[in-house]
Amino acid sequence: MIAQKFEYTAPRTLDEALHLLAAGAKPLAGGMSLIPMMKLRLAAPEHLVDLGKLKDLNYVHEADGALRIGATATHTDLESSPILRAKCPLLAETAAAIGDVQVRNMGTIGGSVAHADPAADYPAALQALEAKLVLKGSKSERIVTAADFFVDAFTTSLQPSEIICEVIVPMETAGTGTSYQKMPQPASGFAIVGVAARVRRSAGKIALVRIAVTGLSNRAYRAAAAEQTLEGKVGSAAETQNAAALVSQGVDANSDLHASAEFRRHLAVVHAARALTVALARTA
Amino acid sequence: MKVSGSYTLPLPPERAYQMMQDPEVLTRAIPGCQGLEKMGEGEYHLKMKMVLASLSGAFEGSVRITDQNPPSSFRLVVAGSGRIGFVEGDGLLKLSAADGGTEVSYEGDAQVGGTIAAVGQRLIDGTAKMMIKKFFEKLAEAAG
Numbered sequence: 001m002i003a004q005k006f007e008y009t010a011p012r013t014l015d016e017a018l019h020l021l022a023a024g025a026k027p028l029a030g031g032m033s034l035i036p037m038m039k040l041r042l043a044a045p046e047h048l049v050d051l052g053k054l055k056d057l058n059y060v061h062e063a064d065g066a067l068r069i070g071a072t073a074t075h076t077d078l079e080s081s082p083i084l085r086a087k088c089p090l091l092a093e094t095a096a097a098i099g100d101v102q103v104r105n106m107g108t109i110g111g112s113v114a115h116a117d118p119a120a121d122y123p124a125a126l127q128a129l130e131a132k133l134v135l136k137g138s139k140s141e142r143i144v145t146a147a148d149f150f151v152d153a154f155t156t157s158l159q160p161s162e163i164i165c166e167v168i169v170p171m172e173t174a175g176t177g178t179s180y181q182k183m184p185q186p187a188s189g190f191a192i193v194g195v196a197a198r199v200r201r202s203a204g205k206i207a208l209v210r211i212a213v214t215g216l217s218n219r220a221y222r223a224a225a226a227e228q229t230l231e232g233k234v235g236s237a238a239e240t241q242n243a244a245a246l247v248s249q250g251v252d253a254n255s256d257l258h259a260s261a262e263f264r265r266h267l268a269v270v271h272a273a274r275a276l277t278v279a280l281a282r283t284a
Numbered sequence: 285m286k287v288s289g290s291y292t293l294p295l296p297p298e299r300a301y302q303m304m305q306d307p308e309v310l311t312r313a314i315p316g317c318q319g320l321e322k323m324g325e326g327e328y329h330l331k332m333k334m335v336l337a338s339l340s341g342a343f344e345g346s347v348r349i350t351d352q353n354p355p356s357s358f359r360l361v362v363a364g365s366g367r368i369g370f371v372e373g374d375g376l377l378k379l380s381a382a383d384g385g386t387e388v389s390y391e392g393d394a395q396v397g398g399t400i401a402a403v404g405q406r407l408i409d410g411t412a413k414m415m416i417k418k419f420f421e422k423l424a425e426a427a428g
Contacts, residue, residue: 040403042339042368118410152417153410154339190406218410252289252413256406 003038007047014056014163017049018138022161025049029072029111032103051110057165060084069167071110075099078109087171090178090198094125097182099189110164118153118254119190123220125180126167127212128196134166135159143168153218176200176208177282181275182215183267185258191215192259193267195247197275199235201283206235211243211276216253216268223247226272235280244273285396287375287412290389291420295427297379300386301355303423304377313422315415318342326350330364334415339407341368341400355379360392369398388420 009025011017021027026045028034029052037043051057057070060081067088069078078084078095085092098104098112098121112122113133125131126146133149135142135158149156158164172178182194193215200208209230214220226246233239248268253261293300303309307328311320319331326349333342345364352358362373375392396408 037339040399042341042399042404044340119406152414153407155414185406218414254409254413256409258406 001039001041003035004041004044006038006045008050009047010050010053012053014054014136014165015138017051017054017163018136018161020047020049021163022138023047027051027114027163029114030074030107031111032099032107033111033115033117051163052108057110062087062171065171067169067171069109069169071164071166072108073110075104075107075109075112076101079104088129088169089172090125090129090180090196091122091169093178094121094180094196097121097180097184097194103189109167113149113167114156114158114164116150116154116156117190118218118220119185119192119215120220121180121182121191121194121214123150124191124194124196124212124214126169127220127222128178128198128210129169130210131170132168133164134168135162136165137162147222150219173200175202175283177279177284179275179278179282181271181278183271193264193271195268195271195275197272197279199230199276199279199283201235201280204234206230206233209243211247211272213247213251213268213272216248216264217251218254221251223272225249230276235276237277240276240280241273244269244276247272285394285408285412286392287373287394287416288389288391289413289416290387291417292382292385292387293420293424293427294385295424297355297381297386299427300388300423301358301379303427304358304388305349309423309426312426313419315418315422320347326352330362332364339368339404341366343371345371351376362394365398367399369396369400371396390416 025047028048028050057072059070075095075098079092131146132143178198180196182191185192196212198210209227211223211226226243230243248265253264255261307320311317316332316334321329328347330347331344343364343366348361350359357378360375373394377390379386
């Protein structure tokens with residue numbers, strides 16, 4: 001199908017883009033979610049502001065002891081970034097697991113997190129990394145944690161007049177292992193369930209553990225109970241299984257024609273165990 | 285699609301029941317509600333606009349409240365349609381006193397059709413849950 005008629009502007013500067021948003025325009029990033037919605041006429045914005053020409057927002061670099069990622073960096077940019085692969089491999093691995101090559105070449109990290117699809121991959125990794133997002137408005141700039149950013153299905157704390165400019169993730173230190181494991185929906189590549197695990201071992205014991213789950217419910221979340229059981233343990237196979245068994249407890253699981261709520265809960269446990277096992281092996 | 289769950293409101297059951305029949309309160313509580321007009325006893329005409337990330341659509345339809353048994357239960361029958369699809373639903377809401385408040389439990393069945401059902405199957409369950417949650421949150425807010 002063909003989208004309804006709309007205005008299109010491709011500003012060169014962030015200020016110009018913010019000005020257009022304040023006037024009611026809708027931001028367009030890689031177009032991997034918005035354009036299909038427009039073609040199906042599920043969305044009909046009157047004015048699109050293409051953020052893709054804001055080249056200043058496409059980067060991955062280190063500053064002040066953290067990695068900073070410009071919002072228009074594509075998934076391909078992230079999966080192939082040498083510094084990200086070396087210092088924050090969880091995010092590079094997650095980017096590589098998104099959709100297919102075409103989607104990864106066009107889709108951006110900013111666009112994906114702004115869309116906040118409950119089955120998207122980034123929300124799990126960003127919560128396991130305790131990432132922060134830099135949001136700019138025409139007269140404001142604020143930093144929110146990933147945990148506060150994702151509110152509900154397709155709902156974030158981003159205001160219509162704001163643009164996501166940067167994602168800040170930590171640089172992993174020695175002894176840290178991470179992994180992202182997902183069950184993709186075969187046609188779309190979206191996560192039926194995806195689990196990001198991040199573990200740091202110190203003197204043989206687990207000193208830090210972060211487990212985040214996406215796809216299971218409306219909002220990706222940290223599995224706090226599972227994390228607590230593993231802290232201070234050695235990370236044996238039995239301990240890992242026990243922790244994984246807790247990730248879907250008390251979660252209001254979604255159900256659709258691809259997977260029932262019960263099956264999704266089961267998948268979360270299986271993928272949590274896989275992610276933890278791989279992450280633990282990578283701490284060596 | 286089956287819809288079920290529960291929510292606790294910080295109100296006695298009599299008051300909670302009354303609020304859930306009050307068009308003014310409902311207009312504020314129903315997500316995206318742009319008008320709720322009383323057509324007859326327990327019958328309303330509803331206009332709403334749904335905005336969800338890039339998805340947006342206007343819906344118009346009817347809401348009927350039947351099997352009234354104050355303050356413990358009533359049945360809600362909803363039928364609406366818009367450019368992006370249609371929805372028909374039917375649900376039983378039960379109210380019971382719990383910890384100084386009221387536990388509202390709901391159980392129902394909804395059919396969703398049209399474009400949204402054809403291409404957005406995986407969006408429907410999560411969206412329905414989110415809208416129900418928002419409704420009760422707004423209702424609790426209106427009570428406070």
